[in-house]
Amino acid sequence: MKITDIAEGTYQLSIDVENILFEGLWDIPKGVTLNSYIIKGEKTAIVDGVCGWDGVPESLFSLLKELDIEPASIKYLIVNHVEPDHSGWIEAFKKINNDFQILCSKKGKELLGAFYGLTENITVVGDKDSFDLGKGHVLSFAEIPNVHWPDTIGTFDHGTEVLFTCDAFGSFGKCDGRIYAEEFSKEELKEYEEETLRYYSNIVATFSPQVKSAIRKIREIPAKLIAPGHGLMWKDTKTIIDAYDDYADYQKGPAREEITLIWGSMYGMTETAVKHALKVLEKEDITLHVHRVPEDSWGTVLTSVWTSTGVILAMPTYEFKMFPPMSAVLEEIGKKKALNRKVFRFGSYGWSGGAERELADINTRLNMGWEFLEPVEFAGVPGEENLQKIESQIKELVKQVKEAVKNK
Ligand SMILES: Cc1cc2nc3c(=O)[nH]c(=O)nc-3n(C[C@H](O)[C@H](O)[C@H](O)COP(=O)(O)O)c2cc1C
Ligand SMILES: [Fe+2]
Ligand SMILES: [Fe+2]
Incomplete structure (x- = not known):
């Protein structure tokens, strides 16, 4: 007072x-x-x-x-x-x-x-x-x-x-x-x-x-x-x-030369790939925000996404949809209209997949205009070729983010 x-x-x-x-x-x-x-x-x-x-x-x-x-x-x-x-x-x-x-x-x-x-x-x-x-x-x-x-x-x-x-x-x-x-x-x-x-x-x-x-x-x-x-x-x-x-x-993007990695994992399969992704990102000259859901709150994740031009999503499939705390946070990000981000997603599934479909639905329904690189999905634990593809997609994302920021 x-x-x-x-x-x-x-x-x-x-x-x-x-x-x-x-x-x-x-x-x-x-x-x-x-x-x-x-x-x-x-x-x-x-x-x-x-x-x-x-x-x-x-x-x-x-x-x-x-x-x-x-x-x-x-x-x-x-x-x-x-x-x-x-x-x-x-x-x-x-x-x-x-x-x-x-x-x-x-x-x-x-x-x-x-x-x-x-x-x-x-x-x-x-x-x-x-x-x-x-x-x-x-x-x-x-x-x-x-x-x-x-x-x-x-x-x-x-x-x-x-x-x-x-x-x-x-x-x-x-x-x-x-x-x-x-x-x-x-x-x-x-x-x-x-x-x-x-x-x-x-x-x-x-x-x-x-x-x-x-x-x-x-x-x-x-x-x-x-x-x-x-x-x-x-x-x-x-x-x-x-x-x-x-x-x-920043609403319409590109925002800053930053990437936000949002991830969630039940039994550590997706997490194994996240650890690899972090090693790759460490070597890149770009500001990185990392949030695990549901541990980090919506508001904290949203703050990072707001200033980021690139977003990496890592989550498994859960009951034919994506890991629920991820969809909750993405819905809120979509409603706040953090638009036109460059995005790469990877994650594990068991038998049917479904996370990808829900991600596409949210992007369309909320008119987010997010541009996706080809995702990397793997059954169970990620194999060597999955990890390599994740690495090359992350490098591509970093390149796209830098270009977008430079040309804005
Ligand atoms: C409660 C629950 C629901 C699941 N639902 C599906 C599903 O609908 N389709 C599918 O392909 N895999 C499903 N899975 C399998 C997970 O996607 C799979 O175990 C994955 O490896 C989990 O990755 P994580 O260890 O990173 O959480 C489900 C797993 C759990 C525990
Ligand atoms: Fe107020
Ligand atoms: Fe107010």
């Missing part, structure tokens, strides 16, 4: 959340911060809001107390995005202050009605509107729908030139008391980027085309500080905007 004075009359209130599955499904090994902002002009506004994952805003109230702000003095709630991680506190807040006006998008108004029964004292704002809080804090708004819900807006304070972007430019990962990206060393920022990628690929990725539109709009705003709803704030606004621009591009 932390309060920081970030600009004239502007404060960040931030809490760390750990040991939860974000959205009820994504594991976040390094936690997440939820950020809220107070703007004190002649009138006081709160941008977004924070509460514990249980929806209890105790921490928000105690942060307000530390700032000497009476909840009753908050006259404006700026709801950039209605998802309950940012708005779940409003119901409890209403019990102690029932005299406030909400500013949100048209779609946000609908959602506030649906989620909290809030229908009154709502002012709809959009691209052309501005709102004066006094003392120079004139706000304008940028509609950035689907980053991440359809109602999302960004709020810009012309007085301080702070842009409040909610989920856009957010990240997982606790910040350990620091709040600006500029407080991190280069190495720390590199580590932190993994968490930003985890956030992007797990939460925002599906909407990459809308992220591109949002970025075009946001680049026109003369922001001196990007203040997101999760993670660090950025004085160097270009770095995080460019990073998000790149992440959105």
